[in-house]
Amino acid sequence: MPFDYGCFQGDESSVTRRTALKLSLTGIVAANAFTAPVTSQQDSNEEWVFETGDSVQSSPTVVNETVYVGSDDNSLYAIDASTGTEKWAFETNGRVVSSPTVVDGVVFVGSLDNFVYAIDMTTGEELWKFEGNSSIKSSPTVVNGTVFVGENYNNLYALNAETGEQKWAYDTATRVESSPTVVDGTVFVGNHNDKIFAFDAETGDKLWDYRTGFYIKSSPTVVDDTVFIGSDDGSLSALNTEDGTERWVFSNAADFGPGSEIESSPTVSDGTVFVGSTNSTFYAVDAESGEEVWTFETNDGIQSSPTTVGNTVFVGSNDNNLYALDADTGTEQWVFETDGEIYSSPTVIDGTIFVGSGDGNLYAITTTNEGSSDGSRTTLGTLGHHANWEYADQELDIQLPEEQSSTDPTEAQDTQDQSSETQNNETLPWLGIGGAIATLGGAGYMLNRRRQSDD
Secondary structure, eight states: OOTTTTTTTTOOOOHHHHHHHHHHTTTOOOOTTTEOOOOOOOOOEEEEEOOOSSSSSOOEEEETTTTEEEETSSSSEEEETOOOOOEEEEOOOSOOOOEEEETEEEEEOOOOOOOEEEETTTTOOOEEEEEEESSOOOOOEEETTEEEEEEESSSSEEEETTOOOEEEEOOOOOOSOOOOOEEETTEEOOTTTSEEEEEETTTEEEEEEEEEEEOOOOOOOOTTTTTEEOOOTTTEEEEEEOOOEEEEESSSSSSSSSSSSSSSOOOOEETEEEEEESSSSSEEEETOOOEEEEEEEEEOOOOOOOOTTTEEEEEEEESSEEEEETTTTTTTEEEEESSSSSSSSSSSETEEEEOTTTTTTEEEEEEOOOOOOOOOHTTTSOOOOOSSSSSTTTOOOOOOSSSSSEEOOOOOOTTSOOOOHHHHHTGGGGHHHHHHHHHHHHHHHHHHHHHHHHH
């Protein structure tokens, strides 16, 4: 989940809170877990750097030797993967923190100008655009000719990938920054009302929802019959995909508090779930049992989402570094330093890592690991992907319009349940985390949230 610049800027107290939380977490690990040692070996080289006009929070997608990535300078870029040369740039009227998805020659991406765009991957020409009700941080995914994407004003949309026309919309009652994942005809996505939802991809009918203790900005990933999702209450949940029943919950915090959020989106590889936390810790968790396997400490929060290649896991940190860790032990293999926070999630193609940075650059980094991203996040096309992702073989029939026009959203379907519980829960988030805790007290606030969820 991309970080919203402007929040906590210049707030030195946030460092104190994070430090205090890390001290409070001392000793709260499973008996068989361990903290990974650091034995850094520089085994990476900068191949090239592409400079945009602002921070790069978007995660890159790499298809046909071209890197597609958004920037906070309001543009989506197409960049030659070998040379770092710009092929084209598509300008929107808002920051592009959404990560692009590429299907059959078309790039789909959201913007904070409220639009979802379909763009010709070769020419950079706009094919269609759909206007939502609010800014779009969520990254679209495309499955069976349908674009699924969330917006900051409540809705999850399903759009016709060829025309941009709305198929259905579901009003979740609060913002959807989480990016949807689609598996076996079911759409999974989180929202700011603390819930992860499962919807029928064809009809938009809600199948189930599950409530955590706070906002969900993390994007879900699915392996077999389990969906994994992080939450701002500091938990990682594993749920049954059929009915949402809880398999296990892993928590990185004794009590809720700023600095323990899991906004990083998990990836699963070889039976291990990898995910980062804003408490500066990267976790490896057993996918079957929920037991902690190992942890690795960085020097700041982790909102970047990991990717794996063979026995190596790559993840960015707000300490400006990209880390390569041994997937079995968590031992640091090498670290690559940029000049800005890394909220972007890395994508690896044939041994080259592509990742954005808060310094405004997209980096291409070569390593001795010659593989490509193989974890569940990249395979399912969540927050960046490569040409071999799960739904790469779709065929679309989109004609370049003579005149570009936008498609306006219709009202969200009125067959959904809009309970008073959901409506009431949306009043507190607008206070912000700090305001809510300061006003109500952290413990009382969380107790009230839990009581509401039980109503």
